[in-house]
Amino acid sequence: MRSSGQEQQQMRSTWQKLHIDLPLLLGILSLMALGLFVVYSAGGQSMAIVYRQAIRLGVALFIMLVVAQIPPLSYRKWAVPVFVLGILMLISVLLFGHVGKGAQRWLDLGFMKFQPAEIMKLIVPIMVAWFISQENLPVKLSTIVIAFILVLLPTLLIAKQPDLGTSLLIASSGIFVIFLAGASWKLIGICAGLASAFVPILWTFLMQDYQKQRVLTFLNPEQDPLGSGYHIIQSKIAIGSGGLEGKGYLQGTQSQLEFLPERHTDFIFSVFSEEFGLIGVGILLSVYLFIVMRGLWIAVNAQHAFTKLLAGSITLTFFVYVFVNIGMVSGILPVVGVPLPLVSYGGTSMVTLLAGFGMLMAIGTHRKFHV
Amino acid sequence: MAPRRVIIRNHTSEANLFARRTFIAFTGVLVLLLILFSNVYTLQVNSFEKYQTRSNSNRIKLLPVAPNRGLIYDKNGVILADNKPVYSLAVIPEDVDDLKASIANVSQLLSISADRQTKFFKAIKGKRRFKQLDLYSRLSEQQVALFSVNQHKFPGIFVDARLKRYYPFSDLTTHSLGYVARINRRDANKLALADKSENYAATHGIGKLGIEKYYEDILHGSIGHQEVEINNQGRIIRTLDFTPPVPGKDLTLTLDIELQMIAKRALSGKRGAVVAMDPRTGGILAMYSNPSYDGNLFVHGISSKNYKKLLNSKNLPLINRSVQGYPPASTVKPFLALTGLEEKVITPSSKVWDPGWYQLEGLPNKYRDWKKWGHGWVDLNKAIEQSCNIYFFNLAFKLGITKISTMMERFGFGDYTGVDIHEESKAIMPSVGWKRARYNKPWYTGETLSVGIGQSYWTVTPLQLTQALTTLVNHGHRKVPHFLHATSELITVADKTENTFVAINYEEQAPLVLKQQKNWDLVLNAMHRTVQVVGATGHSAFKGSHYDAAGKTGSAQVARIKQDEKYDAKTTQESKRDNAMFIAFAPYKNPEIVVAVAIENVAKGGGGTNAGPVARQIMDQYFGSRMFTSSLDEQTTSTEIITAHQHVHSSASISLPDNVTQHDTLQRDSTFQQDYISQKNNGAD
Structure with a gap:
């Protein structure tokens, strides 16, 4: 133990200058590395898929580092105009959007296509955090009501596309801000009651047929084992047959023989647990827990209400990804199309996710520059 | 942005509030993680076995593999039933x-x-x-x-090759071999009842008739299994395990395809049947029923048009006449004579006066001889040589029906011969009890007289005739008629496992013992004279043969002829004309072949002129081929030469004299039979 405290201090400050939070980075990198291995196994053992994913990860990491350089309190200046722009883009998606996979999510800007909903994942918590942090905490009822409207507007617009997964994530990112800002328990109780009253309305008026089918399938997958229940049944078989130790890397029959659907994207957790078993799952969940703990640590130690709320929201939303994805593939939640963060193959959500981590790192490393 | 009022913040209380809320959120995170983990734990630990089973049943399929059906050879190793690849266009x-x-x-x-x-x-x-x-x-x-x-x-479209049964000799062998056809619902039910369904999981055809049906269990073999891993498309990824099927055993028959061809040629244009048997073993050398039909038609599923044609043909090709009952007529006279000698109602020298008719005392009916003016004084030899009805009316009257039927039953008449095909008829040996059971009527003496010349209710199958004749020429040693000579068996000698034909051992039958042994030869001698004495009924058929034959003719009345009515074949409706019968054996000393012939509704003459020549041709072929191929005969009795044929299933390798061995393409050729016969004759004559 030669490397004394001073040396460590030196190290930390070097990382600090680069605005990189080392524990967070290590957690992210280890999940990404693991993800590449599992994608190789799940993607029919094709290196091409692995390369493509590696490039995406590189781009996303770069964006994370860039975002980390921006002083977090400066987001506040941009909160309102970017939020308004985002809402306008969501509306234009509904009007002129590109239809893919039965849903309008893409906006074609001529030179590139992109999903405004992805950007809203970051803008909504910034907007709500900025709005709430203007007043003293705990948050007041009138503020909460406006904050709710700020959350509900993009949520409904995205749900209409329809993209249930993203709207769920956006709603929770806003609600987390409100919760962390100290909304009274009485109010939380009332809201929970209202939300459950809202469910029948959601079911009858807002949900698409395929979304309803997903929920029905979730409630009883064996009802239609070859049709809509097929995915979830095959996924549970994959997970269950992995057992304690798993079938071994590249040995998962459910995934290698293609019984499992969407193997390298939404259902990658099933591939992982088939091949690595309960032990692997334990390790994976521990890494996620570590990242969440680190994120919350950054939030608690942030020195401004705005950054506290933002960091907390980003971290908890990240956890929602994990919970919804694993919950849906293991049969305790309906299938809503949320990827396993940092592991699933795919680009769009990865970029926003890492931009979020970039903000977390910024909040953790820009302490000296608060206004 | 509008100017905002200055907020005096209480940083400490805000931080505390935030820390409390974060702690609560973190607790929530822990709880949810625990829920995720315990759910996965339930799946992977508690329900592991259930999901492992389901995972395996997803990917592992057990594919049944059909065994190859055993092939069938004739006694000389000529292939009679082959497995031929058939190509079909299959689609998934x-x-x-x-x-x-x-x-x-x-x-x-x-x-x-x-x-x-x-x-x-x-x-x-x-x-x-x-x-x-x-x-x-x-x-x-x-x-x-x-x-x-x-x-x-x-x-998704491909050519699928499957082995299907093929009978190169088509209609020549159908009545004895039978055929294999698609397993239908009834077969499937039977297999299920016999607990054999599993063994037939991959099998398409099953023996429906004849030897193919009788030896189904031996020919079929045992199913194999291929354990394969499949993907979600059902496509086979790899084979995990393979248990090869055990092919069915090959059969060598006693049948001689050359004799079979001669039989077909001899019967051409006629309705009738020939059975030739080796009296030393009971092995059937030839069994042919004309007209016949092509068993290959049924292998691929016969069209309803073709089937109707066969079914409705007035010549009834579907019936195997060799095992159907015919009135035996005079062919059973030697057996009746033997009964008379045994029962001492006649002696070899006792004579009967034949004025041309026979009349029972006190009855007006006259029973006529076939010769209008009669034969004069008739003794045993003359009675058989000339087939004298009056002698046998007299004999039958003295014996009575019970003594006749008892003795005839000992020769096997009126019962199954036990041959190894299922289609056999028992025919009818009439008796007092039989008539009572069948018609609930008493027996009349007049009927006894008819039985005395092989008429009345009495019917016999050509196969029964060969069996009875075998017992006769063997002096009472009975043989069960059979087709199967040997089956292929895996035999390990000195660490080498070989597929070798092993002959079947047929059980010795309880002999028919006479009180006086000399009676056998008295009757056999009379049959010998029937063929050898100039002017006897069977003489013309075997004139000039180089082997020493014996036999008996028969002409069966099919329609009733009224008292004093005269039968004239020309004026009689075709289906009511007489049947011609003939039985023969040769050589007279130590017989090697017995033959029975039945021909329906002949236009002119009786057994001697119609059925006799058929028996003659069979025997000429039998002894002819022996004369010219004596070295071959020695070979075929040993198992090695037959084993050699094992390995040349698909090519038509036939052990024949040098000048007829090369027939590589013959088997596929429809003109094979013709070629074969003509070549064979060139070689033999």
């Missing part, structure tokens, strides 16, 4: 992108009729997923070649 609809277009294109390529396409689309409904379906069965070689070149254009 799930693997075809645009089914309608693909089927239309491939049909155009191979000229498959629209009718067949419609049938195919009908068959698709209700089919199991990823199961193949035949679009066209029995592709020609040209079609196979044409498709193979274009296969890349038709994913």
Whole structure:
């Protein structure tokens, strides 16, 4: 133990200058590395898929580092105009959007296509955090009501596309801000009651047929084992047959023989647990827990209400990804199309996710520059 | 942005509030993680076995592999029942992108009729997923070649080769071999009852008739299994385990295909049957019933048009006449004479006066001899030589029906011979008890007289005649008629396992013992004289033969002839004309072959002129081939030469004299039989 405290201090400050939070980075990198291995196994053992994913990860990491350089309190200046722009883009998606996979999510800007909903994942918590942090905490009822409207507007617009997964994530990112800002328990109780009253309305008026089918399938997958229940049944078989130790890397029959659907994207957790078993799952969940703990640590130690709320929201939303994805593939939640963060193959959500981590790192490393 | 009022913040209380809320959120995170983990724990630990089983049943399929059916050879190793690859165009609809277009294109390529396409689309409904379906069965070689070149254009469509039964001699062997055809619902039920369904899981055909049916269990073999790993498309990824099927045993028959050909030629244009048997073993050398039909028709599923044609033909080709009852007529006179001698109602020298008719005391009916003016004084020899009815009316009257039927039953008349095909009829040996049971009427003496000349209710099958004759020439040693000579068995000698034919040991039958042994020879001698004495009824048929034959003729009255009415074949309706019968054996000393012939509704003459020549041709062939191929005969009795045939299933290797051995392409050729016969004759004459 030669490397004394001073040396460590030196190290930390070097990382600090680069605005990189080392524990967070290590957690992210280890999940990404693991993800590449599992994608190789799940993607029919094709290196091409692995390369493509590696490039995406590189781009996303770069964006994370860039975002980390921006002083977090400066987001506040941009909160309102970017939020308004985002809402306008969501509306234009509904009007002129590109239809893919039965849903309008893409906006074609001529030179590139992109999903405004992805950007809203970051803008909504910034907007709500900025709005709430203007007043003293705990948050007041009138503020909460406006904050709710700020959350509900993009949520409904995205749900209409329809993209249930993203709207769920956006709603929770806003609600987390409100919760962390100290909304009274009485109010939380009332809201929970209202939300459950809202469910029948959601079911009858807002949900698409395929979304309803997903929920029905979730409630009883064996009802239609070859049709809509097929995915979830095959996924549970994959997970269950992995057992304690798993079938071994590249040995998962459910995934290698293609019984499992969407193997390298939404259902990658099933591939992982088939091949690595309960032990692997334990390790994976521990890494996620570590990242969440680190994120919350950054939030608690942030020195401004705005950054506290933002960091907390980003971290908890990240956890929602994990919970919804694993919950849906293991049969305790309906299938809503949320990827396993940092592991699933795919680009769009990865970029926003890492931009979020970039903000977390910024909040953790820009302490000296608060206004 | 509008100017905002200055907020005095309480940083400490805000931080505390935030820390509390974060802590609560973190607790929530822990709880949710715990829920996730315990759910996965339930799946992977508590329900592990359930999901492991389901995972395996997803990927592992046990494919049954049909055993190859045993082949059937004649006594000289000529293949009679072969397995021939048949190519069909199979489709897995799930693997075809645009089914309608693909089927239309491939049909155009191979000229498959629209009718067949419609049938195919009908068959698709209700089919199991990823199961193949035949679009066209029995592709020609040209079609196979044409498709193979274009296969890349038709994913999901492929040529499937399957072994199907093939009978190179077609109608020549159908009545004895029977045939294999598709397992139908009734067969499936029977298999299920016998607990054999599993063994037939991959088998398409089953023996329906004849030897194919009788030896089904031996010929079929045991199913094998291929354990394969499949993907979600049902495609086989790899074989995990393979238990090969055990092929069915090959059979060598006692049948001689050359004799069979001669029989067919001799019966051509006639309705009738020939059975030839080796009296030393009971092995059937030839069994042919004319007209016959091609068993190959049934292998692929006979069209209803063809089937109706066979079924409605007035010549009844579907019936095996060798095992159907005919009135035996005079052919049973030697057996009756033997009964008379045994019962001491006659002696070899006792004579009967034949004025041309016989009359029972006190009855007006006259029983006529076939010779209008009678034979004068008749003793045993003359009675058989001339087939004198009066002598046998007298004999039958003295014996009475019970003594006759008792003795005849000991010769096997009126009962199954026990031959190894199922189609056999018992025919009828009439007796007092039989008539009572059948018609509930008493027996009349007049009927006894008719029985005395092999008429009345009495019927025998040609096979029964050969069996009874065998007992006669063997002096009472009975043989069970059979086709099966040997089965192929795996035998390990000095660490080498070889497939070798092992002869079947047939059980010794309890002999028919006479009170006076000399009676056998008295009757046999009379039969010898029937053929050898100039002017005797059987003489003309065997005139000039180089072997020493004996026999007996018979002409069976089919329609009743009224008292004083005269029978004239020319004026009698075809179906009411007499049947011609003949039984013969040779050589007289130590017989090697017995023959029975039955020909229906002959135009002119009786057994001697119609059926006799058929027996003659069979025997000429039998002794002829022996004369010219004596070295071959020694070989074929040993097992090695037959084993050699084992390995040349597909090519027609036939052990024959040098000048007729090369017939590589013969088996596939429909003109084979003709060629074969003519070549054979060139060699033999």
